[in-house]
Amino acid sequence: MSDTDVIRVEHAVKKFTLKHTHSLKEWVVWNFKGRRGELTESFTALNDVSFSLKQGETVALLGFNGSGKSTMLKLISGVMSTDEGEIRVRGKIAGLIEVGAGFHPDLTGRENIYLNGAILGMSEDEINAAFDDIVAFSEIEQFIDTEVKFYSSGMFLRLAFSVAVHTNPDIFLIDEILAVGDEPFQKKCLKRIEELKLEGKSLVIVSHDLDLVASMCERGILLRKGELVFDGNVHQAVAMMRDGKEQ
Numbered sequence: 607m608s609d610t611d612v613i614r615v616e617h618a619v620k621k622f623t624l625k626h627t628h629s630l631k632e633w634v635v636w637n638f639k640g641r642r643g644e645l646t647e648s649f650t651a652l653n654d655v656s657f658s659l660k661q662g663e664t665v666a667l668l669g670f671n672g673s674g675k676s677t678m679l680k681l682i683s684g685v686m687s688t689d690e691g692e693i694r695v696r697g698k699i700a701g702l703i704e705v706g707a708g709f710h711p712d713l714t715g716r717e718n719i720y721l722n723g724a725i726l727g728m729s730e731d732e733i734n735a736a737f738d739d740i741v742a743f744s745e746i747e748q749f750i751d752t753e754v755k756f757y758s759s760g761m762f763l764r765l766a767f768s769v770a771v772h773t774n775p776d777i778f779l780i781d782e783i784l785a786v787g788d789e790p791f792q793k794k795c796l797k798r799i800e801e802l803k804l805e806g807k808s809l810v811i812v813s814h815d816l817d818l819v820a821s822m823c824e825r826g827i828l829l830r831k832g833e834l835v836f837d838g839n840v841h842q843a844v845a846m847m848r849d850g851k852e853q
């Protein structure tokens with residue numbers, strides 16, 4: 607890992623087990639044959655993917671549905687581990703990967719700020735100090751003492767984004783979820799992301815909004831069926847995606 611690298615992905619492989627529904631007859635035959643062969647199938651979601659990210663770089667992860675983008679973000683954030691290869695990260699990560707992840711449904715917005723802040727590495731004092739700003743940025747003061755199971759997906763995003771930006775992360779991972787925010791809040795998030803970029807933070811974004819990612823990122827990494835097929839200028843990556851060349 608060079609001095610300026612904040613993420614290093616080396617030959618990452620991630621496999622999932624796909625379960626299939628089998629008829630009783632298939633199951634009996636399988637038992638009869640001494641349970642030889644597999645009743646499940648292994649699916650390779652990421653195959654030998656390598657890249658590194660330098661401090662301050664902004665990267666869009668592109669690819670069609672199911673190409674492995676979210677899986678890659680989950681590996682980088684540590685929510686999942688690789689089956690082969692290695693992922694090294696330097697610095698504090700904040701990930702907005704799944705709406706509602708890191709939130710407990712039976713706790714209120716207020717309590718979840720503390721829970722989520724702690725998960726993202728903030729101390730109680732730091733959360734106390736940032737609490738009012740977090741709530742103000744989210745604009746959901748009215749519902750802050752409501753259990754989050756009653757929140758809409760946009761309200762989850764508001765709280766999650768707000769906590770994440772206040773943790774002062776070195777690396778920000780954002781999956782599609784900005785799409786669930788309304789337009790004014792999306793604009794506010796994008797402005798904050800621009801500020802993070804100016805502060806020299808690193809950014810990895812997954813989005814199908816190609817114009818948006820082309821305006822936010824310098825670099826584009828294109829995944830095709832779990833394999834990295836392009837890593838370079840974001841406009842080139844977007845053009846390849848639009849031409850369907852990665853198919």
Ligand SMILES: Nc1ncnc2c1ncn2[C@@H]1O[C@H](COP(=O)(O)OP(=O)(O)OP(=O)(O)O)[C@@H](O)[C@H]1O
Nearest residue numbers: 622623624651669670671672673674675676677678
């Ligand atoms: N937990 C899981 N168990 C089984 N298969 C999974 C799991 N998570 C992801 N997959 C499979 O891995 C592949 C890659 O999924 P992933 O969500 O990373 O794709 P993606 O590029 O983010 O897609 P999209 O653009 O639709 O969000 C898909 O075929 C998906 O079905």
